[in-house]
Amino acid sequence: xxxSLYNTLTRAKAPFVPVQPPVVGVYLCGPTVYSxxxxxxxxxxxxxxxxxxxxxxxxxxxxxxxxxxxxxxxxSDADTGEDKLAKAARAQRLEPMQVAxxxxxxxxxxxxxxxxxxxxxEPQASGHITEQIGLVEEIIxxxxxxxxxxxVYFDVPKYDAEHDKAGRYGKLSNRSIEDQLAGTxxxxxxxxxxxxxxxFALWKNASPEHIMRWPxxxxxxxxxxxxxxxxxxxxxxxxEFDIHGGGLDLMFPHHECEIAQSQxxxxxxxxxxxxxxxxxxxxxxxxxxxxxxxxxTLTNLFVEATGGLSQAYSPMVVRFxxxxxxxxxxxxxxxxxxxxxxxxxxxxxxxxxxxxxxxAPAAPAADGAPADTAAGDAExxxxxxxxxxxxxxxxxxxxxxxxxxxxxxxFNALATAPAARAAxxxxxxxxxTAAYRALVTDVLGLRDEPRANAEELLALxxxxxxxAKADKAYDKVDVIRAALKDQGIVIKDTKAGVEWAYSEE
RNA sequence: GGUGACGUGACCGAGCGGCUAGGUAGAGGUCUGCAAAACCUCCUACGGCGGUUCGAAUCCGCCCGUCACCUCCA
Numbered sequence: 001x002x003x004s005l006y007n008t009l010t011r012a013k014a015p016f017v018p019v020q021p022p023v024v025g026v027y028l029c030g031p032t033v034y035s036x037x038x039x040x041x042x043x044x045x046x047x048x049x050x051x052x053x054x055x056x057x058x059x060x061x062x063x064x065x066x067x068x069x070x071x072x073x074x075x076s077d078a079d080t081g082e083d084k085l086a087k088a089a090r091a092q093r094l095e096p097m098q099v100a101x102x103x104x105x106x107x108x109x110x111x112x113x114x115x116x117x118x119x120x121x122e123p124q125a126s127g128h129i130t131e132q133i134g135l136v137e138e139i140i141x142x143x144x145x146x147x148x149x150x151x152v153y154f155d156v157p158k159y160d161a162e163h164d165k166a167g168r169y170g171k172l173s174n175r176s177i178e179d180q181l182a183g184t185x186x187x188x189x190x191x192x193x194x195x196x197x198x199x200f201a202l203w204k205n206a207s208p209e210h211i212m213r214w215p216x217x218x219x220x221x222x223x224x225x226x227x228x229x230x231x232x233x234x235x236x237x238x239x240e241f242d243i244h245g246g247g248l249d250l251m252f253p254h255h256e257c258e259i260a261q262s263q264x265x266x267x268x269x270x271x272x273x274x275x276x277x278x279x280x281x282x283x284x285x286x287x288x289x290x291x292x293x294x295x296x297t298l299t300n301l302f303v304e305a306t307g308g309l310s311q312a313y314s315p316m317v318v319r320f321x322x323x324x325x326x327x328x329x330x331x332x333x334x335x336x337x338x339x340x341x342x343x344x345x346x347x348x349x350x351x352x353x354x355x356x357x358x359x360a361p362a363a364p365a366a367d368g369a370p371a372d373t374a375a376g377d378a379e380x381x382x383x384x385x386x387x388x389x390x391x392x393x394x395x396x397x398x399x400x401x402x403x404x405x406x407x408x409x410x411f412n413a414l415a416t417a418p419a420a421r422a423a424x425x426x427x428x429x430x431x432x433t434a435a436y437r438a439l440v441t442d443v444l445g446l447r448d449e450p451r452a453n454a455e456e457l458l459a460l461x462x463x464x465x466x467x468a469k470a471d472k473a474y475d476k477v478d479v480i481r482a483a484l485k486d487q488g489i490v491i492k493d494t495k496a497g498v499e500w501a502y503s504e505e
Numbered sequence: 506g507g508u509g510a511c512g513u514g515a516c517c518g519a520g521c522g523g524c525u526a527g528g529u530a531g532a533g534g535u536c537u538g539c540a541a542a543a544c545c546u547c548c549u550a551c552g553g554c555g556g557u558u559c560g561a562a563u564c565c566g567c568c569c570g571u572c573a574c575c576u577c578c579a
Contacts, residue, residue, distance in 0.1 A: 029579075037579090044579045084577075170508095173574075179507045180575070225577080247579030252508085254578090279510085280573065289578060324528070325518060330511075330572075337517045340529035344517095347528080350542075390519085398519050402527035412543050416536090 003058060005243070006328065006394045008251065008275040009172055013394050018242055019273055024060040025241030026052055027233040027272065029250055030122070032069040033103035034084040037110055038295035039318070039333065040247075040281040040288035046319055047278045047327040047395070048245050049116040053443050054391055065236050066119035067229060068107075070100035070126045071212060071222055083222075086211050096212050097126070110298045113315040115445040121236050125228035129214045132223040132231040136202045136216075138265040145264070148193040150205030150219035154257070156198040159264050169198070169260055172275060173252035200257050202227055226257035233271060234262070244272035248279050249287075278327045283307065285332060296333065309335045313342065316449045320345040323397040323444055344405075349448050351408040352440055354415055355433045361426055363418070376423035383407045384432045387439050400439060407436055458489065462498050465491060469498075 003016045018024045028048045031041055045066070052064045072083025089096040108118070125132075136152050139145040144159050145152050160169040160177050170176055180198055201224035206213035213220045233241065239262070246255060255275060262271040280287045288295045300306035301313055313321075321341035325331045365371055383406055390399025414421045414429070440446050461480060468476035481491055485503060492499045 031579075032577080039579095041579050047579095173508070175508060175575075182506070245579095248510090249574065249578055252574060253576090278579070280579075282572075285571070287573065287578090291576095291578065321517090328510090329518085332517085334517080336515095336529080340517055342529095344528045347542095396519075399526075402519065405527055406525090409544080413545095416543060 003054070003392050004394055005274055005276060007273075008277050009270060011174075016242075016274070018060065019240060020238075022059070022061045024055050024062045024243070025237035026055070026062060026064045026243045026245070027229070027237055027241065028064070028066045028119075028244075029229055029246035029254070030067040030069060031103075031107055032072070032084060033100045033107060034072060034088045035103060035290065036297045036299055037103075037107050038288055038290065038297050039301060040295060041107075042110070042114055042298060042318070043281055043322055043327070043331070044245060044247050044278050045111050045116045046114055046322050048276075049114075049445055050323065050397060050443065051243070051245070051276075051395055053117070053445055054395070057438065057443050063121070063237060064117075064119045065121045065123065065233065067232055068100070068104050068122055068124045069228065070097065070104065070124050071228065072096070083210075083212065089211070100124075100126075106299075110315075113302065114298075114319050115316065115447060117445070123232045123236065125223065125232070126212075128228060128232050128235065129216075129223065131235055132227045133203070133216050135227060135231045135234075135261065135265055136223075139202060139261065142264055142266070145202055146195065147218050150221060151193060151201060152203040152218055152224075153194050153199040154202050154260060154264065155195065156200070156260070157196050159260055163263055167259070167263065167270065170256060172256050172259055175252065175256075200224065200226065200253065202261070226254050226261065229254075230258045230261040230265070230271065233258075234267060239267035239271075240269040241272055243274045243276060245276040245278070248277045251275075251277050276327075279330045281322075282330055282332045288333075307333075309338065313338050314449050316446060317342045317345050320348070320401075320444075320446060323446075324401055326394075326396050326398050328394070344401075345446070348401075348404060348408070348440060348446065351404075351411060351436065352448060354411055355437060357415055358411060358429055358433050362421055362424075365422060371422045373423055373425040373428070376420075377425050377428040380410065380424050380428045380432050383410055384435045387435055391439075391443065397444065401444070404436065404439060407432060411436070458484075458500060462491065462500060466498050469493075 004013045005016050006013045026048065028044060030045075031037060048064075048066075052062050055062050070085065072085030072087070085096045085099055089099045092099065094102075104124075112118070136145065139154065140147070140152065143155075144162070145154050156169050157177060163169070168177075170180070177198055181196075203216060203218055203224055204221050205219055206221045210222070212222055214222060233244065244255070244258075259270050262269050282288060283294055283296065286292075286294055296307040296309075298318075301309070301318065302315055303312050305311050317338065318341075321338055322331065324341060324344070362371075383403070386403040387400055387407065390396035390401075390403060393399070411433075414424065461484065465477060465480045468474075468480065484491060484500070488503045489500050490503045492501060
């Protein structure tokens, strides 16, 4: 079976076929780095981390691009038109880039904790002003944008009329411009400069107090809301690449505008063949969102009981929790759900620890006769094949995880019952253990999080050492000394008692 | 108002017309110095009302309820 993905553009699942095999280009809309990331911000990166891992597992060469937005988006409710980064910078008396760097560092650290491999390219909007200006010029050259007072706007109605065939404005989110005109609010600053309320800014003129500004053919200003992703994805992945991802809340207007910019530039493409959108994380049934204050930051979640939860939850538990649901379903966070995820995750890790034991060759039968393993092997092979069915079906990690538990039950039975072990061949079992390990660690990206405290284990060992010494059981004493020395630890018998130090050898 | 989701057993969560989802919790059992883990068995389901069909959690209609987007947002 082959990988199928749900494409928002077509509203259907289709087998995934690379535009230019063997390379697969994947772009994920990254964070705006002006504040702490919350749990909701983690879902997309985790989902697309699994996607890129799985594509690589399938043999594709992936170029995974995830941007950092460090050119602040405008605050919707700020009458000054101040952007988020500038606002955060002013509040903390810092350079905007200092704010961006700080939160970008924290974001990367959090993503690493969550087991997300770093993207291959992590472009920053501020480093691609030239490309963005170039894109605006292309759109102007095509007659689909106009300048007013140093700002440039995309002409949505004109674009929509001209692109009847290539795809009207609203093709991604399934909206018509008529509907949108009926429901438009006109509260945004600079609205009066637009020819149509649907038009969106490609370039904004910077007011004198605006700190983040760059020179352009239209004067000093800063790029529009949606421009960076179009410019940077094209630079690093080409005018038409494979997969563009992001949260469902980015579908409109962000991704819709990206497509319009791409179609309206010299690219004339939908930017990506496949558009994928992960659903939202909710708390108490309501979407997690910075602006409403309804969120749990990753920092808090990882280290303390927060947001009504009974305890902190480790990054791997959180990752497992997210993957236990399908990415297009909403996920509600609750203490009960996280508790269940914690136990399930540990069960899976115990399975990982069981594998080496299973990989030992089967003991030969007492009578020397070869065992009949046909039935046992068939069952094992079926359980193993089932592991990938879910992932192939639009990255249904929930189903693959269910299959893992089914295989794990079999593993546990084999590990405790010699008769059952004899009923399967080494080859079939090895294939199964290899698949389990590959799915858990390589594709789902779940790793063991040791919970034991090394210092406490050491203290326990030193207790046994002291007892053995008191008993003059020097054979035990020597064993403990030697074992700890292998770990780089030396035991020191001092007048004050037993102590330890790092071996300096 | 427009667009789009969703409502599954105590909790979470798969399911895309017939065939065990899975995890957690609960009950009983095997094992066990105690305990844990593991294994076996069991227990609560498909919001409501109609319709299509030999057969529906799964398709259609209506109703009730929840949510998201239409403004920055993963």
